Amino acid sequence: MVYDILIKNGVYPDFEADRLVKGDIAIADGKIAAVGQVEGDAKKVIDAAGRVVSPGFIDIHMHEESFLKEGKEYVISRMMLLMGVTTCLGGNCGKSRQSLDMFKNVIKELGGAPVNYLIQAGYNSARNAMGIGRYDAAAPEQIAMLAQQMKDDIDHGAYGISFGLEYDPGITFEEVMQVLNAQPQEDLYVSMHYRDDSSGSADAISEMIRIARESGKKFQISHLSSCSAMGQMADAIAVINQAMKENPKLNYDTYPYNAFSTGIGTAVFDDGCFEKWGKGYEDLLMTSGKYKNQFCTKETFEEMRRDDPDLRVVAFVMNEEEIAAAIANTEGGMIGSDGGVERKAGHPRSAGTFPRVLGKYVREEKCISLLDALRKMTIAPADRLELAGKGRIAVGCDGDITVFNPDTIADGATFENLYIPPVGIDFVIVDGKVAVDHNEIIDERAGTFISGPFEKK
Numbered sequence: 001m002v003y004d005i006l007i008k009n010g011v012y013p014d015f016e017a018d019r020l021v022k023g024d025i026a027i028a029d030g031k032i033a034a035v036g037q038v039e040g041d042a043k044k045v046i047d048a049a050g051r052v053v054s055p056g057f058i059d060i061h062m063h064e065e066s067f068l069k070e071g072k073e074y075v076i077s078r079m080m081l082l083m084g085v086t087t088c089l090g091g092n093c094g095k096s097r098q099s100l101d102m103f104k105n106v107i108k109e110l111g112g113a114p115v116n117y118l119i120q121a122g123y124n125s126a127r128n129a130m131g132i133g134r135y136d137a138a139a140p141e142q143i144a145m146l147a148q149q150m151k152d153d154i155d156h157g158a159y160g161i162s163f164g165l166e167y168d169p170g171i172t173f174e175e176v177m178q179v180l181n182a183q184p185q186e187d188l189y190v191s192m193h194y195r196d197d198s199s200g201s202a203d204a205i206s207e208m209i210r211i212a213r214e215s216g217k218k219f220q221i222s223h224l225s226s227c228s229a230m231g232q233m234a235d236a237i238a239v240i241n242q243a244m245k246e247n248p249k250l251n252y253d254t255y256p257y258n259a260f261s262t263g264i265g266t267a268v269f270d271d272g273c274f275e276k277w278g279k280g281y282e283d284l285l286m287t288s289g290k291y292k293n294q295f296c297t298k299e300t301f302e303e304m305r306r307d308d309p310d311l312r313v314v315a316f317v318m319n320e321e322e323i324a325a326a327i328a329n330t331e332g333g334m335i336g337s338d339g340g341v342e343r344k345a346g347h348p349r350s351a352g353t354f355p356r357v358l359g360k361y362v363r364e365e366k367c368i369s370l371l372d373a374l375r376k377m378t379i380a381p382a383d384r385l386e387l388a389g390k391g392r393i394a395v396g397c398d399g400d401i402t403v404f405n406p407d408t409i410a411d412g413a414t415f416e417n418l419y420i421p422p423v424g425i426d427f428v429i430v431d432g433k434v435a436v437d438h439n440e441i442i443d444e445r446a447g448t449f450i451s452g453p454f455e456k457k
């Protein structure tokens with residue numbers, strides 16, 4: 001037998017046995033063809049001595065390319081690929097960055113994508129497109145139309161529905177329930193960006209737990225760290241852990257940075273936000289535009305909020321030990337980057353999340369074991385998203401693999417420069433093809449669009 005790729009001498013995670021196992025891994029025709037002591041030749045042999053051969057990382061929370069704004073080129077998914085991610089779920093926080101059909105068509109037109117993509121239908125984007133103001137209640141007939149639109153998107157291959165309550169405070173609990181109750185699929189995936197953070201975090205989490213319970217859908221609390229890492233994390237984790245026990249369809253994702261990032265014109269920065277966080281204008285960093293890489297003043301904040309509302313700012317308002325606690329929780333939780341790029345700028349989480357967890361939180365701070373961290377970035381999201389062929393190393397599984405050095409892996413991207421690649425990642429393999437060889441992208445078309453489970457063919 002001549003395999004396409006043979007990875008020798010590495011260790012790989014066996015999640016069922018709960019340990020790292022030594023063994024070779026052979027790939028042929030896009031699939032894992034043999035594991036263990038593998039005999040036979042290969043077109044490419046990778047010596048993985050001292051390396052971990054992991055299933056490709058799955059980013060359950062990111063913000064996909066905006067082909068409408070950035071042109072038909074890949075920016076964020078190239079960053080994802082370079083940090084070992086092979087599959088991404090986009091369309092988070094209520095935001096669809098273009099229509100689903102357009103997104104699928106561009107991937108087809110470009111002949112593939114750097115990563116495998118799944119996309120949710122963004123509820124807020126549909127609501128905004130209907131002309132409903134962010135603070136306004138939707139009329140019953142508008143809610144019915146929005147529910148139908150979500151249903152149509154799911155029929156066309158959207159993976160589920162995302163909501164961003166904080167971005168459109170006019171969205172009520174009842175509105176969400178009406179939209180969800182109109183969806184017939186019991187196991188539909190629903191993700192939600194909370195209604196309020198910091199002092200409002202406890203109420204926001206209660207609301208999400210209630211929506212999860214009453215709707216009966218699979219429910220993902222989005223980026224827990226940016227909701228509750230301002231003094232509320234211990235309580236938030238206790239409440240969520242209890243709720244996950246009562247409702248196994250509930251879970252959450254979180255990212256490894258103590259600053260969040262979003263548009264300066266959003267409702268996140270409405271009056272009272274600085275008092276709530278106990279922070280000021282000087283804790284906001286502008287990532288592009290006229291004042292790129294400068295911290296805000298009252299004057300520049302107001303100017304840019306008025307004149308350039310899409311400008312992404314980074315808000316340094318979270319506590320480091322609470323970020324670590326959200327990652328270290330072994331009762332549940334997954335790693336999601338929440339990465340997004342606007343005008344080629346953004347937050348380093350877009351390019352460093354997964355290596356940062358493995359470098360800073362596993363190796364340096366030892367707040368979580370390597371195996372548990374890998375679980376949160378591979379098999380847990382794969383099971384959550386029902387991607388049977390992904391998230392594990394076993395014969396017949398997809399050839400999506402990330403080979404890294406556990407002694408050196410680390411993030412490179414900074415708040416000033418998003419484009420510094422991570423270190424310690426030797427190879428990223430997508431669909432059985434070498435996509436990255438030591439930070440060099442070899443193939444950025446090996447990924448495909450993956451339709452949601454309820455697509456009507």
Ligand SMILES: [Zn+2]
Binds near residue numbers: 092
């Ligand atoms: Zn969000």
